Amino acid sequence: MVDRAKPGEQTRTPLPGPRQPSLADVAGMAGVSHMTVSRVVNESGPVRPETRERVLAAVQKLGYRPNTAARALVTGRSGTLGVVALESNLYGPASTLYGIENAAREAGYGVAICSVTRPGRTSIGDAVESLRRQAVEGIVVIAPHVTAGRALEAAPADIPLVAVGGGEAAPVPVISVDQYDGARRVTEHLLSLGHRTVWHLAGPEDWLEARDRERGWRETLEGRGLRVPAVVRGDWSPRSGYEAGRALVGKRGLKAVFSANDQMALGLLRAFTEAGIRVPEDVQVAGFDDVPEAEYFTPPLTTVRQDFIEVGRRTFGLLEERMAGGDAGARHLVAAELVVRESTRAR
Amino acid sequence: MVDRAKPGEQTRTPLPGPRQPSLADVAGMAGVSHMTVSRVVNESGPVRPETRERVLAAVQKLGYRPNTAARALVTGRSGTLGVVALESNLYGPASTLYGIENAAREAGYGVAICSVTRPGRTSIGDAVESLRRQAVEGIVVIAPHVTAGRALEAAPADIPLVAVGGGEAAPVPVISVDQYDGARRVTEHLLSLGHRTVWHLAGPEDWLEARDRERGWRETLEGRGLRVPAVVRGDWSPRSGYEAGRALVGKRGLKAVFSANDQMALGLLRAFTEAGIRVPEDVQVAGFDDVPEAEYFTPPLTTVRQDFIEVGRRTFGLLEERMAGGDAGARHLVAAELVVRESTRAR
DNA sequence: CCGAATGCTGTTAGCGCTAACAAGACCACT
DNA sequence: AGTGGTCTTGTTAGCGCTAACAGCATTCGG
Numbered sequence: 001m002v003d004r005a006k007p008g009e010q011t012r013t014p015l016p017g018p019r020q021p022s023l024a025d026v027a028g029m030a031g032v033s034h035m036t037v038s039r040v041v042n043e044s045g046p047v048r049p050e051t052r053e054r055v056l057a058a059v060q061k062l063g064y065r066p067n068t069a070a071r072a073l074v075t076g077r078s079g080t081l082g083v084v085a086l087e088s089n090l091y092g093p094a095s096t097l098y099g100i101e102n103a104a105r106e107a108g109y110g111v112a113i114c115s116v117t118r119p120g121r122t123s124i125g126d127a128v129e130s131l132r133r134q135a136v137e138g139i140v141v142i143a144p145h146v147t148a149g150r151a152l153e154a155a156p157a158d159i160p161l162v163a164v165g166g167g168e169a170a171p172v173p174v175i176s177v178d179q180y181d182g183a184r185r186v187t188e189h190l191l192s193l194g195h196r197t198v199w200h201l202a203g204p205e206d207w208l209e210a211r212d213r214e215r216g217w218r219e220t221l222e223g224r225g226l227r228v229p230a231v232v233r234g235d236w237s238p239r240s241g242y243e244a245g246r247a248l249v250g251k252r253g254l255k256a257v258f259s260a261n262d263q264m265a266l267g268l269l270r271a272f273t274e275a276g277i278r279v280p281e282d283v284q285v286a287g288f289d290d291v292p293e294a295e296y297f298t299p300p301l302t303t304v305r306q307d308f309i310e311v312g313r314r315t316f317g318l319l320e321e322r323m324a325g326g327d328a329g330a331r332h333l334v335a336a337e338l339v340v341r342e343s344t345r346a347r
Numbered sequence: 348m349v350d351r352a353k354p355g356e357q358t359r360t361p362l363p364g365p366r367q368p369s370l371a372d373v374a375g376m377a378g379v380s381h382m383t384v385s386r387v388v389n390e391s392g393p394v395r396p397e398t399r400e401r402v403l404a405a406v407q408k409l410g411y412r413p414n415t416a417a418r419a420l421v422t423g424r425s426g427t428l429g430v431v432a433l434e435s436n437l438y439g440p441a442s443t444l445y446g447i448e449n450a451a452r453e454a455g456y457g458v459a460i461c462s463v464t465r466p467g468r469t470s471i472g473d474a475v476e477s478l479r480r481q482a483v484e485g486i487v488v489i490a491p492h493v494t495a496g497r498a499l500e501a502a503p504a505d506i507p508l509v510a511v512g513g514g515e516a517a518p519v520p521v522i523s524v525d526q527y528d529g530a531r532r533v534t535e536h537l538l539s540l541g542h543r544t545v546w547h548l549a550g551p552e553d554w555l556e557a558r559d560r561e562r563g564w565r566e567t568l569e570g571r572g573l574r575v576p577a578v579v580r581g582d583w584s585p586r587s588g589y590e591a592g593r594a595l596v597g598k599r600g601l602k603a604v605f606s607a608n609d610q611m612a613l614g615l616l617r618a619f620t621e622a623g624i625r626v627p628e629d630v631q632v633a634g635f636d637d638v639p640e641a642e643y644f645t646p647p648l649t650t651v652r653q654d655f656i657e658v659g660r661r662t663f664g665l666l667e668e669r670m671a672g673g674d675a676g677a678r679h680l681v682a683a684e685l686v687v688r689e690s691t692r693a694r
Numbered sequence: 695c696c697g698a699a700t701g702c703t704g705t706t707a708g709c710g711c712t713a714a715c716a717a718g719a720c721c722a723c724t
Numbered sequence: 725a726g727t728g729g730t731c732t733t734g735t736t737a738g739c740g741c742t743a744a745c746a747g748c749a750t751t752c753g754g
Contacts, residue, residue: 069710105461701750709740
């Protein structure tokens with residue numbers, strides 16, 4: 001495992017084999033100038049149908065493929081977007097990535113990714129820099145993390161950049177699901193079942209989504225003058241939900257719990273089951289995300305659905321607007337939807 | 348070539364915006380030729396330390412960033428790999444993607460992705476073509492699908508390509524977790540608990556992983572001369588597992604079930620619970636994948652762990668070898684590990 | 695003291711493509 | 725015939741970079 005040659009260095013021999021056909025080769029075969037071929041390929045400028053046919057035939061025959069590097073060099077546009085993705089299988093971020101990729105591909109852009117294990121000022125900065133070296137035209141940062149916001153404060157101003165689900169205070173457009181509203185809805189739903197208050201299993205303090213969900217929960221209770229129980233905090237994992245569940249067991253007045261995501265809710269259910277607490281008969285539980293599994297938990301979980309495809313689409317739209325030089329505005333919200341299942345059925 | 352390299356002079360009027368500084372700009376500021384700057388930046392060739400310092404200072408000051416397009420144009424190497432990813436939140440494929448991206452980044456490569464919704468001959472071909480237009484140097488196809496194999500038969504021979512978890516019959520190197528062995532181990536584990544046979548909830552017929560797991564299960568039973576129950580088939584989703592579970596309820600001799608993935612196992616557990624069948628007391632259930640949730644199912648699920656990070660690393664290694672012109676061999680397996688939990692505890 | 699090896703730097707020639715303009719053909723009118 | 729248009733095609737000049745080689749010094753062996 002010695003120092004291997006990196007692609008940018010010239011220590012490697014060029015790839016073997018005959019070189020790819022160029023415009024000039026096609027031009028030669030079709031008996032026209034390379035510019036005519038360029039015009040045919042890019043549909044830019046008038047070409048006589050007859051000539052066009054000849055050129056296309058030659059393109060076909062030689063298997064000509066435009067050289068993106070040459071094109072990018074002269075146009076200054078690479079046709080590639082960059083996405084800084086949080087390396088995790090968390091349902092939301094992964095889904096968002098695909099949403100963005102789809103929208104981008106439809107618009108003719110390629111997508112380069114750069115993953116980040118732990119969001120933070122430096123790592124996000126590094127990722128952005130790494131993408132810039134790949135000459136992306138714009139960048140999406142999927143980093144629903146508080147520190148991401150700080151990292152984005154120092155965001156380079158000379159490249160279009162938008163953030164998904166984070167970067168609250170940063171000078172970049174942000175798009176996200178309306179966590180606050182979603183949390184309000186779950187909390188209200190739980191209260192509507194006749195409970196005097198709702199407990200909350202929150203996500204990590206340094207995630208904006210966790211904060212928004214917690215705020216939605218808290219303000220709903222406060223708005224009704226209800227007691228606000230102490231927050232229990234997890235780290236999104238089922239394990240942390242399980243541990244939180246064990247801590248909650250036996251709390252006085254524990255009738256309804258809103259977990260900040262479905263995975264932790266799963267842990268809760270597990271802990272309650274072990275302790276002989278029945279859901280929904282004894283305690284009612286709701287989650288957030290609507291992961292595909294949620295419908296099949298024991299019992300099926302009431303949760304909040306987020307439309308990540310829509311988030312991806314809107315994100316790309318925003319970035320496109322920025323790249324066109326427009327002002328994309330500051331904050332964009334996608335509505336969340338309450339999905340009621342067995343875990344909160346009225347007794 | 349105009350006199351654009353005179354020290355300290357800005358020979359061009361930047362029309363649309365301030366263009367990115369080029370080698371020539373750095374050279375001008377440092378009072379050297381652009382070649383010297385190139386040598387410093389790429390650490391290719393001898394440069395006097397003193398000169399080097401001056402150049403680096405200029406690079407720093409101007410915020411110089413090499414133009415990848417220009418470099419790619421002249422070297423014929425883009426420094427980018429392409430990954431064809433299945434658009435899904437299935438735990439395996441998503442994890443593999445990150446594994447590959449990590450290994451690639453460490454080696455100095457960028458990663459472009461192109462997702463496909465439904466694998467098939469055309470869509471994978473399209474994705475590969477789309478990546479080629481982005482001038483990737485090599486391609487990884489994550490497509491554990493039977494049709495993927497057929498699509499890869501027609502794989503372009505003029506670009507290094509490796510497949511993850513699929514493309515059995517294709518003329519490309521394939522790397523995957525040893526599904527067959529994993530399935531054998533689970534089945535043997537279930538049999539070791541004293542059952543006369545093991546039922547199997549298989550994945551979609553057109554997934555190679557599903558086939559391998561099924562084969563591992565079947566041959567284990569056959570090898571011991573045990574009865575092989577009719578296979579029940581799902582589509583990986585919890586829902587299909589639930590439906591399969593309802594179909595299995597009441598089958599004679601139903602004592603042990605091996606589900607081809609954890610999500611379906613979750614559905615099974617749900618169906619059994621609803622039917623009053625206790626796990627593991629009445630029936631014992633095992634899954635495959637070891638998703639993070641599996642440990643917190645009710646009951647915690649016995650399953651098979653796959654090391655996707657290792658898969659990603661090995662995959663990149665293989666691709667690198669191919670890119671260097673080497674023969675990467677045909678099939679590479681990563682070991683699977685049995686994880687025993689409550690759902691198969693001996694009574 | 696000479697020729698050769700070495701270290702450092704510069705010059706030149708493209709890579710394949712597009713932007714911009716030039717040029718020829720053809721047409722319709724004066 | 726002359727003038728000005730449109731349509732089609734060609735020519736030229738780079739984009740920013742690296743490969744290859746060409747200069748210079750300087751050093752070294754003999």
